[in-house]
Each structure stands twice: as structure tokens, then as C-alpha cells.
Amino acid sequence: MEFAQIEAAAARLQGVAHRTPVLTSRTLDALAGCAVFLKCENLQRTGAFKIRGAYNALASLSDAQQRAGVITYSSGNHGQAVALAGKLLAIRALIVMPTTAPKVKVAAVKGYGGEVVTYDPARQEREEVAAQLQAERGLALVPPFNHPAVMAGQGTAALELVQDVPELDAVLAPCGGGGLLSGTAVATRHLRPGARVIGVEPEGAAKANLSVQAGRIVRVEHPQTKADGLMPKALGDLTFAVIREQVERMVTVNEEEIRSTLEFLWSRCKLVVEPSGAVGLAAVFHRKVAGLAGGRVGVILSGGNADIGAVADWFRAERA
């Protein structure tokens, strides 16, 4: 994926995705020991950066593909994003979700105009269900991360960040399947070649850390973390290739580091961020990367679709 694709995505997203604000806090800077710039994708439409990649992918389809419709599998933010993108572009969107998905997530997808197809996760694999429907109905598959148009769309968040904040020394982004991180790397390194790009994962879902170390895609079969947006078992071949070449380093944060950072974001910055969205800032707070002190550091807060009660309980449990 090339920078020109990110630029083209940015043009398509004009008037569709929010140009989300970049917020700062003196308290945060004092605690972090550097000037931190929070790119608030939790304030994005659908509550996460995912609309960028989903819309870009759907808008990039041929007329014939758009008429046929699209399919994806995701019970999370990508599913909602594909549903909304379909509605905005008048493209039929099928979202494959497990029968066990929370009602609120099913309702969110339907609220954005998506058609939900359920499967029994005890008996079926979501990829197989999607592949069968895709073949039967001639639908285009829009996977959650391993797709050039999806990766390019996600890169528009960092594009805006680097445009809006001059002279950044580093940009940190969470890594799930690597769509956001690979887009962030290509955008940042094109616009500001001297800036460092750092990817962050939970310790219990460190597939990209392990893959970069091993020099090949390593699977984590049983990821364990509250950061439920970062639980893909493996990077894709496309995202891995970009991360390996263009991300300076991968780091991990543990669950307590995520929790305390999330509590800071909610209680001091007044931002509802989901656990997955806080790992970039957690790495800054907990000094996981040498050389950031005194610098100008961009951090992508990737999403805000948290279960408020569950997060509040998490805060209380750790204080007790």
C-alpha cells in the first residue's frame, strides 16, 4: 500500500468521516514527560477509526460490485463501520455475527443500516460462513484489516494528525490486525520521514511483537486482554509486510497499565475511550519507549465503544 492510496482515501472521506480533534492536556504532558497530542478517533463516526477504512473500501469497488453488495465478519467496530458505509453509499451490507453477540452490538449494526446474518460459533467458523454467502450471492468481501483499501483508509487518521500537529517526533498506534498501524506507518513516514512509528499491543495479545521478532507471522491462539478490539489471532500478510518494514518497533503494555491509562483518560481528560483505544497512551505513560522524553508525541486513541458499566467496575475493582 502506497501513500498515494492514503491521499486518495482522504479525498473520498472528505465530508464523510470527521476530521477528529487533536486534544492536549498539561497534566498529561507533566505525567508523560513529553508533549502528547491525542488524535481522538473515539470521537469519530461510529465511535472508532474503522469507518475510514470501511468507507474507502466500499467507495473503491466497481459499479458492478457496488450493485451486488458487500459482506464482512465482525461483531465489533468494523461491522458497524461497514454497515454505515453501506448505508451512505447505498450498497447492501451483510454483517456475519455470532448468535452469541451482545444484543447491543447487533442493534448497533442494524441501526446503521446493516443486515445481520448470524452463525453458531460452536459449529461454524465465521470466515467460512462469510465465504459461502459471498460465493452464493456474488458479494465483495471487506475484511477487517488485510486489504489495501482498508489499510489506506485507516492511514488517513495519521495523515490528519501529522498535518495538524507540526514537527511530531513519534506517532504511536494500537495494533489489532495491523490495519490502523500499517496505514499510520505509511502516512507518517511519507509526510515526516524523521518521525518514529511505534505499534502497541497488550501483553496477552502480542502477535505483532512476536511476528516482528520471529520475522514471520506468528499466531496467538488464545489472546487474553480487556482490549477486545485487539484480539485478532494473527496479522495479515499485507499488514505484516508494512509493519515489518516501516514500524520502528513494537511494544507491549500489561492489563494494569491499560486500566490506569484508561482511568486517566476518563477521569482527567473526560474522554470515553475503549480499552483497545488506550494502549498507545499506556505505552507513553509507562515509558515503554526510550527517547520520547521531551519530544512531541502523537497518540491515536482509536475508539470509544466501551461498555460503560464494565469499565467503571474495572476501575473500582482495582482500587478495592
Next chain:
Amino acid sequence: MEFAQIEAAAARLQGVAHRTPVLTSRTLDALAGCAVFLKCENLQRTGAFKIRGAYNALASLSDAQQRAGVITYSSGNHGQAVALAGKLLAIRALIVMPTTAPKVKVAAVKGYGGEVVTYDPARQEREEVAAQLQAERGLALVPPFNHPAVMAGQGTAALELVQDVPELDAVLAPCGGGGLLSGTAVATRHLRPGARVIGVEPEGAAKANLSVQAGRIVRVEHPQTKADGLMPKALGDLTFAVIREQVERMVTVNEEEIRSTLEFLWSRCKLVVEPSGAVGLAAVFHRKVAGLAGGRVGVILSGGNADIGAVADWFRAERA
């Protein structure tokens, strides 16, 4: 209080208070039936608009007064704001707080550099404690709302809102003691004379509604609401005079209307707002003001210093 005082306050606050972002949401607009512009004072320093008035008041003191120091009584956002303003201006700031104040609020004031003086609320009145210390030590009193420099400072939020969002038809603000609302009215009506200014109170703390109806200051001896920032028992003479003349109307919202609006702000807009800060939007959502439909409506979200666990419990209790 005149518009020129608000302009002067805005100049003093440059580089001190954040020019807070104005956020929008298509989902919100669809539900409200008008274009809503959220002035996010929950993202202000100290988590509320109060730093505007406090800093302006302290910066307006004479050199001799600044050397002597200031005193205020507030266990809430104003106390924190005076503490921070004192720190920024190198003015000694005493904050009178009850012995029963939550430790977290005492810690917040001390964290901002304030000196805390406690009193026993069962035996003493906070105004008397403050007056005695003020006299003994020659301190300047910075009351929470009934003071021209405080009111002018609070008016800078609406000043920015009206400057940043062209052609507003109306501006809504919460009303506690009336400092924010009176400043909002003077700023809005000067810059955009055709715009309506509407004040909002909880039903259980409707002193301004009652006062405007009666044509005199009416006290509410036992205010009852979760919006704990809006619980002063009465307006001041200065705030009442401005509200009577320049606020088109006062409306009330009930606790369930506050709760559902707050839940929308947290879960959909991803903004941590305190109950007091949501009453303006609650009035829009629940159609308390005729004639807003289809218009451009500014709403001040006045603060975000919420107890996260308590708010999460409130959301759950109502769903159960």
C-alpha cells in the same frame, strides 16, 4: 456587567484557558431535530468552565490584593479553579471546605496548589468561616458566581462559541448561581442580537425559574438533584439582574431527562460530562423550548467532573 468586560476577560484568558472544541454529531442532530453545537467545557482545564471566571477575577485584583491572597468557599469546580488560578498567578489561595468533603475533592484542590481550610458544617456556615478568615488576614473574597469579574470570565465560553459557529439561532446554558448563564447572555446578545438565550435548571433546583416568574430572588432551601453543580439555594443580585433582562426564558428538566441525556453523551458522543453539564442538552432533546426545530442551537456542556462509578450505577439502575 458589560460586554467589554467579557472581551477583556478573553484577552486575559488567552493561553491560560483552553479554547475548547465545539463538537457535532449527526446522530444527535437527528434525535434533537436541529443542528446542535456542543461547546465542550468538560474538556476545559480543571474539567469545567469555572477556571475562566476564577482566573479573570484573580487577574483583575490590584497588586496589593494579589500580594495579600484570596479566599473562596466551594467544595466543587469553583474551588479547584481558584486554586489553579492562584497557582498560575502566584497568588495564595485559601479554599474553605467542609470536613465532610470527599477526599478526592480535597486532593484535587491541593493538587492545583490551593490551601484547604476545613470547617464543621454541623456547627458553622461556610460564608461565616470565609468572612472571618477574610477579615483576619486581609484576603480578597472570590465568590463562585455573584461577582462581575467572575461573570465576565464565564461569558468567554459563549463568546468563543458564537465566534466559532456562525449564525446560531439559540444558546442554552445550565444555571446554578447564574454566573455562566449571565455571562452567556451578555456575550451572545452582544455578538448576535437575534439569537435566543435560554437557561436550564433541574426541576428540583429551579431557583432561577421561580425567581424570574416571581420577579424577585426566590430561594430553594432544599434543592434535590443529581446535578450537584446546580445546587446554590439562590441567584445573586448581580446574576439575577442580568438573567431577568437578557435571558429569554428559563426551563426545567427532570432527573430522568438528565440521566438519559447524560447516557447519550457518554455512550454515543464519548464525552464524560457531569450531570450538571448535561441539562442544556436535556432541554433540547426533550423539546422543552418551542421553535428550536430546524435551527442552529449552541449548547454549553459546562463540566465533566463526574464520579464515574456513581454515574455508571445511575445508568444501570434506570435500565434495570
